[in-house]
Amino acid sequence: xxxxxAAAAAxxxxxxxxTIERIVRQTPRVKSFxxxxxxxxxxxxxHVDVRLTAEDGYQAQRAYSxxxxxxxxxxxxxxxxxxxxxxxPYFHEVAREGDTFEVRGPLGGHFIWGANDGGPxxxxxxxxxxxxxxxxxxxxxxxxxxxxxxxxxxxRTWEDVIFRDxxxxxxxxxxxxxxxxxxxxxxxxxxxxxxxRLDIPLLGQILAAWGHEPRHAYICGADAFVESVARAxxxxxxxxxxxxxxxxxxxxx
Amino acid sequence: xxxRGFSGRRPSxxxxxxLPPGQYETDDFPVLAMxxxxxxxxxxxxxxxHDGPRPLASYSxxxxxxxxxxxxxxxxxxxxxxxxxDTEWEGxxxxxxxxxxxxxxxxPYLLARSYDGYDTNVPVADLVGxxxxxxxxxxxxxxxxEHGGPARLxxxxxxxxxxxxxxxxxxxxxxxxxxFWELRGYHIYGDPWREQRYTDDP
Numbered sequence: 009x010x011x012x013x014a015a016a017a018a019x020x021x022x023x024x025x026x027t028i029e030r031i032v033r034q035t036p037r038v039k040s041f042x043x044x045x046x047x048x049x050x051x052x053x054x055h056v057d058v059r060l061t062a063e064d065g066y067q068a069q070r071a072y073s074x075x076x077x078x079x080x081x082x083x084x085x086x087x088x089x090x091x092x093x094x095x096x097p098y099f100h101e102v103a104r105e106g107d108t109f110e111v112r113g114p115l116g117g118h119f120i121w122g123a124n125d126g127g128p129x130x131x132x133x134x135x136x137x138x139x140x141x142x143x144x145x146x147x148x149x150x151x152x153x154x155x156x157x158x159x160x161x162x163x164r165t166w167e168d169v170i171f172r173d174x175x176x177x178x179x180x181x182x183x184x185x186x187x188x189x190x191x192x193x194x195x196x197x198x199x200x201x202x203x204x205r206l207d208i209p210l211l212g213q214i215l216a217a218w219g220h221e222p223r224h225a226y227i228c229g230a231d232a233f234v235e236s237v238a239r240a241x242x243x244x245x246x247x248x249x250x251x252x253x254x255x256x257x258x259x260x261x
Numbered sequence: 262x263x264x265r266g267f268s269g270r271r272p273s274x275x276x277x278x279x280l281p282p283g284q285y286e287t288d289d290f291p292v293l294a295m296x297x298x299x300x301x302x303x304x305x306x307x308x309x310x311h312d313g314p315r316p317l318a319s320y321s322x323x324x325x326x327x328x329x330x331x332x333x334x335x336x337x338x339x340x341x342x343x344x345x346x347d348t349e350w351e352g353x354x355x356x357x358x359x360x361x362x363x364x365x366x367x368x369p370y371l372l373a374r375s376y377d378g379y380d381t382n383v384p385v386a387d388l389v390g391x392x393x394x395x396x397x398x399x400x401x402x403x404x405x406x407e408h409g410g411p412a413r414l415x416x417x418x419x420x421x422x423x424x425x426x427x428x429x430x431x432x433x434x435x436x437x438x439x440x441f442w443e444l445r446g447y448h449i450y451g452d453p454w455r456e457q458r459y460t461d462d463p
Contacts, residue, residue: 019461020446025262059283060264068269069283069342094270094285102266109264115459117445118295231292235407238297248297248377255292 020048023059026111028103029082034170037089038136039100040075042082043111050074050114052121052143053226053254056083059110060098070095073139073228073254074114075171077146078122083111086170088136119254121224123147127155130215130222130246132206132237134162134229137256141228142171148185149178158186158218162206162233165194188214206233208240215244222246228254279336280344281453287343292407295441299377299427301411308395308412309430310362318362322411328353328361331394333415338453340420350415352396355388368433372440373414373425381425381440382449383416385433392418395428420451420458 030042047056055073076084089100103109121129121144129148131141138161148157163169169189179187189201190210196203202210225246227237234255242248271277276286309319320328331354338344359366366385374380387393396415397404404410409426416423422442443449448457456462 021459021461060267060269061262062267062269063263066269066271067283068267068285071341098264098267107265108262109267115446118442231407235292235298242297248299251296253294253296255294 020113020115023110023112025108026058026083028105028107031103031105034086035168035172037168038086038170039089040084040086041099041103042076042084045083045111047083047111047113050078050083050143052078052147053119053140054114054116054143055140056085056111056113057115058085058095059112060095061110068094071115073143075139075142077143077150079150080146086136086139086142119226119228119252121147121226123150123152123155125224126152127157127224128220128222129155129157130218130220130225130241131157131159132161132211132225132227132229132241133159134206134233134237135164135168135256136170137227137229137233137254138170139228140254141226144226145175145178145185153183153185156184156186156218156220158188158214158220158222160188160190160206160211160214162190162192162229165191166197167194169197186218206237208243211237211240212244222250225251226254227251229256231255276346279346281338282456283458284338284342284344284453287345289343290345290348290408291339291341291343293339293341293422294377294426295379296377298406301376301406301427303411306411307430308428310358310364311430311432312367313433313435317364325353325395325412326397329357331357331391333394333417335417337417337421337424340422340447340451340453340458344453348417349400350394350396351398351401352394352412352415354391354394356391358395359389366433368435370434370437372432372434372438373423374429374432375425376427376429379425379427379441381414381423382434382438382443383414383419383423384437384450387416387419388431392416396424418452420448420453422447423451 026043026045032040072085075086087099090096133141303322306322310317336346393416414425
């Protein structure tokens with residue numbers, strides 16, 4: 009960390025300047041923003057609050073999950089452009105490299121996972137809800153390859169799979185990271201992926217094929233997706249206390 | 262310092278007046294919870310008031326439904342930054358609850374406890390005086406499970422994580438004991454108008 013001891017000691021609630029160092033298009037609707045900031049290190053699953061300020065002082069805030077691994081040099085936010093949005097259109101249509109805005113964090117103390125928490129680890133993501141799960145996938149790859157991890161990730165189409173190349177590359181290592189991609193509105197990309205809704209029977213089938221009993225399960229996505237997956241996992245015999253959820257509800261991301 | 266090129270989408274003046282700092286209005290009713298929605302069976306549901314470990318009063322669902330009802334209409338504010346206007350709730354006011362139970366609050370603090378193990382602390386002063394209820398109906402219908410049914414706490418003048426879903430009881434505590442989110446980085450009190458989101462916020 010280049011931020012030094014002073015920044016590391018600052019409370020998470022102080023606003024810091026963030027500079028956009030790089031912008032990478034992930035999918036037709038999602039771009040990753042790599043930020044230079046002096047925030048203290050995060051735990052996988054945490055988020056930051058973002059604050060934009062207009063010329064006349066008007067401000068808008070939104071929360072975005074951190075997709076980068078803990079300890080990564082740049083903080084990565086994967087932001088989906090939402091119609092009717094206020095902050096996401098700024099990121100997609102206005103922001104460019106070198107621009108600055110404010111962030112505070114890292115925030116959140118429940119939807120988090122660190123290498124020391126162990127596994128087996130089950131992650132289920134829908135759409136841009138994969139962002140905090142990606143931080144966990146990367147944390148495991150860096151620090152805990154002995155932990156079996158299954159990521160079940162539902163997208164509309166194969167083109168909408170965020171972090172696709174990186175996920176496929178990690179999966180190809182065959183080192184205990186398993187990946188099942190589900191597409192709800194388009195053909196699957198690989199033999200063992202699925203092109204249908206992620207419902208109870210399909211989840212059951214995927215978990216049976218994985219062959220591990222999850223010690224921790226994390227679900228992130230839209231309200232209805234999280235609700236149905238959480239129910240399916242509970243019905244499938246996973247204790248509710250092992251399941252943590254994070255939901256993206258409402259407009260304005 | 263202004264963000265280059267950001268103009269924002271300002272709410273109208275009447276909306277802006279009702280929005281605490283950092284909030285935006287939504288028409289949806291987003292769901293937030295730490296885990297799966299628990300299945301709470303009305304046949305075995307009980308609501309209990311405790312003073313520390315000591316039970317003070319306890320109600321079955323039918324007994325609870327027989328208590329006097331109160332209604333409230335107004336705005337709610339979630340720490341995740343959405344606010345929802347003109348929400349309509351019905352339930353048992355905390356003043357009526359304490360009166361029916363013959364309880365004079367023995368301490369100035371309590372923890373609201375939920376069926377899924379969640380808890381959150383609220384000062385008693387923020388629950389009495391017509392400021393809070395145990396809500397059992399939303400928008401004229403039984404409170405849906407995903408929004409905390411059969412019964413949730415409603416303390417609309419604080420961030421909505423204080424309005425514990427799937428409420429099982431209220432426990433008076435000698436000290437102001439931090440609950441679930443309060444132990445995980447969120448503010449001990451949570452006043453949206455002072456933007457008390459996180460532990461270190463003033």
